[in-house]
Amino acid sequence: MRRSRVLVHVLLALGALGMVAPFIWQFLTSLKTLHHATQVPPTLAPDWRWQNYAQIFDLIPFGQQFLNTVLMTGARAIGQVLFCSMAAYAFARLRFPGRTFIFGIFLSVLMVPPQLFIIPQYEIIARLGWLNSLPALIVPGLFSAFGTFLLRQFFLGLPVELDEAARLDGANPLRIWWSIMLPLARPGLVALGILTTIWSWNDFFWPLVVNNDPEKMTLSAGLASLQGQFMTDYPVLMAGSLLASLPVIAVFVVMQRQFVQGIAFTGTKG
Amino acid sequence: MSVSSQEAGAAVKAAAPARTSKSKGRRAEAAWGYALVAPTGIGLLVFYLWPVLQTAYLSFTKTGPFGGAAEWIGLENYREMFSDPEVGTALLNTVEYTVLGLVGVPIAVVFAALLSRPGLRGVAIYRTFFFLPVVTTPVAVAMIWKWLYNGDFGIINYLLSLVGIEGPHWIADPATALYAMVVVGIWMGLGYNLVIFIAGIQSIPKHYYEAASLDGAGPIAQFFRITVPLLSPTIFFISVISVIGSLQLFDLVYVLMGGSSQSSRANPAFPSTETIVYLFYAKAFQTNDKGYGAAIAMLLLVIIVVLTAVQFRLQKKWVTYA
Structure with missing residues (x-):
């Protein structure tokens, strides 16, 4: 029994090492001079060259791109939590003709790969004159069939007594949604918020396509453009990629429990 | 006997307005339902559902190098x-x-x-x-x-x-x-x-x-x-x-x-x-x-x-x- 427990830990530790080692190497490289980074045999010790991080800000408008990414991510997360929870509440609790049909249409959006939306979405954005702007990054991401589905499942799991009582007291559905359902559904809203945050932050295809002005890019696209031009300066690339992924890693570490629950929820209920 | 039928009649009369207010309530509920679904529903329609049809249509067309109207080219x-x-x-x-x-x-x-x-x-x-x-x-x-x-x-x-x-x-x-x-x-x-x-x-x-x-x-x-x-x-x-x-x-x-x-x-x-x-x-x-x-x-x-x-x-x- 004890031997098998040790074996389990050895296997898990090897797996965990395989997961973390690339990040450690990224960090060590990000603090080396180009000369040291490309030395054979490689050395472990960094040169503590923090200038590599400063250099990112000279090569691309990193601060601006960071801000763009924050605004895109924040707006999408707030928008989705708000709009999806409204629709989800209606689907879970209100009776109206065509409810099943409309919900079925929502679900059908989930089945379609995003490549089938992207060209016309691009054309809509272009026609509105929104290319290379913040709305281009945000607006299509405000609406989510997935989020509606997730929260509907969540609302269905909540007891009906509270909102029934409020309805008997004459509260209208908007009020019930806002002051009863939202507080009750907090874990679900947080899960959707975190999932949307992480997916939006890491979104690449759409921002790459709509905004090609470096001042309007998100970090993913900015980072990718960096490697096109300065393909060989790996320490700087490692510094940039670390900086770009750090915020969302921080969100994950802080809110890990809710995040993992959200993922598990999509897997078991989806 | 007649009293009880009278009572029954009164009960029906009383129930009638209740039924219409119930159906009114149902109509209000439906209106709220549509209103709450609308933001996501319209967004999905404009940015997701319509684009799918549009993509299907586009696949039968050719656009000039500078944009402009798409020309139907069949298969x-x-x-x-x-x-x-x-x-x-x-x-x-x-x-x-x-x-x-x-x-x-x-x-x-x-x-x-x-x-x-x-x-x-x-x-x-x-x-x-x-x-x-x-x-x-x-x-x-x-x-x-x-x-x-x-x-x-x-x-x-x-x-x-x-x-x-x-x-x-x-x-x-x-x-x-x-x-x-x-x-x-x-x-x-x-x-x-x-x-x-x-x-x-x-x-x-x-x-x-x-x-x-x-x-x-x-x-x-x-x-x-x-x-x-x-x-x-x-x-x-x-x-x-x-x-x-x-x-x-x-x-x-x-x-x-x-x-x-x-x-x-x-x-x-x-x-x-x-x-x-x-x-x-x-x-x-x-x-x-x-x-x-x-x-x-x-x-x-x-x-x-x-x-x-x-x-x-x-x-x-x-x-x-x-």
């Missing part, structure tokens, strides 16, 4: 697509990547089973480590691996040289580039699958394991006889998700192969890694041939539908629903 894009060797190669690469990527599923099951051992310490720490790549920006992940895979200065080839192996130029070598990408893809997705499998294993009743160990079944026998069969619906779900995701591979190709499409095509390994979605991107947004891009997107939809249907067919053979 021309599809004819071109089926005779285009680049489409064939991209399709094969994508399918190969997708099939090999499924190796990640059993790996995740094994780690999930290890992490679900009763009384194990440090589960949260392990889980955090496995999850890091999931939350890291794919572009950043691709860059890290590009550096690890570097043929001249990469740490992987250095470690291999310590045991006397001369490593290839992984992502610049047509013989290895696709496999190198599969490894990164599995590495990135492992934590996500792991979390879902752990949730699945937790829902397996404990007494199955207790009964099995009373019967003298060891941990490995328990894994194959209890965990895997009872987890098979989740394994099926993850396999479907994994196939759909792999078929849409783009970020890794874009970054590992060198960023902009000019520098990508300079990489000798590019033809062996180009995927269907990369081709979609190149046609729709770089050569600006939206009609042809739309046809490729339609092809992708068909492939996804067919492969998912095949998986649902096959599941009857191996998935057990308790």
Whole structure:
């Protein structure tokens, strides 16, 4: 029994090492001079060259791109939590003709790969004159069939007594949604918020396509453009990629429990 | 008798206005329902549902190089697509990547089973480590691996040289580039699958394991006889998700192969890694041939539908629903 427990830990530790080692190497490289980074045999010790991080800000408008990414991510997360929870509440609790049909249409959006939306979405954005702007990054991401589905499942799991009582007291559905359902559904809203945050932050295809002005890019696209031009300066690339992924890693570490629950929820209920 | 019928009549009279107010309430409820669904409903209609139809229409048209009205050309894009060797190669690469990527599923099951051992310490720490790549920006992940895979200065080839192996130029070598990408893809997705499998294993009743160990079944026998069969619906779900995701591979190709499409095509390994979605991107947004891009997107939809249907067919053979 004890031997098998040790074996389990050895296997898990090897797996965990395989997961973390690339990040450690990224960090060590990000603090080396180009000369040291490309030395054979490689050395472990960094040169503590923090200038590599400063250099990112000279090569691309990193601060601006960071801000763009924050605004895109924040707006999408707030928008989705708000709009999806409204629709989800209606689907879970209100009776109206065509409810099943409309919900079925929502679900059908989930089945379609995003490549089938992207060209016309691009054309809509272009026609509105929104290319290379913040709305281009945000607006299509405000609406989510997935989020509606997730929260509907969540609302269905909540007891009906509270909102029934409020309805008997004459509260209208908007009020019930806002002051009863939202507080009750907090874990679900947080899960959707975190999932949307992480997916939006890491979104690449759409921002790459709509905004090609470096001042309007998100970090993913900015980072990718960096490697096109300065393909060989790996320490700087490692510094940039670390900086770009750090915020969302921080969100994950802080809110890990809710995040993992959200993922598990999509897997078991989806 | 007459009194009671009078009473009944009064009761009916009293009920009548109640019924209309009830139907009024129902109408109000319906109005609220539509109003609350409207923001997401209209957004999905404009940005998702209508675009699907639009893409289908576009796939029968050709747009001039400077935009303007699309011209109807019937099946021309599809004819071109089926005779285009680049489409064939991209399709094969994508399918190969997708099939090999499924190796990640059993790996995740094994780690999930290890992490679900009763009384194990440090589960949260392990889980955090496995999850890091999931939350890291794919572009950043691709860059890290590009550096690890570097043929001249990469740490992987250095470690291999310590045991006397001369490593290839992984992502610049047509013989290895696709496999190198599969490894990164599995590495990135492992934590996500792991979390879902752990949730699945937790829902397996404990007494199955207790009964099995009373019967003298060891941990490995328990894994194959209890965990895997009872987890098979989740394994099926993850396999479907994994196939759909792999078929849409783009970020890794874009970054590992060198960023902009000019520098990508300079990489000798590019033809062996180009995927269907990369081709979609190149046609729709770089050569600006939206009609042809739309046809490729339609092809992708068909492939996804067919492969998912095949998986649902096959599941009857191996998935057990308790």
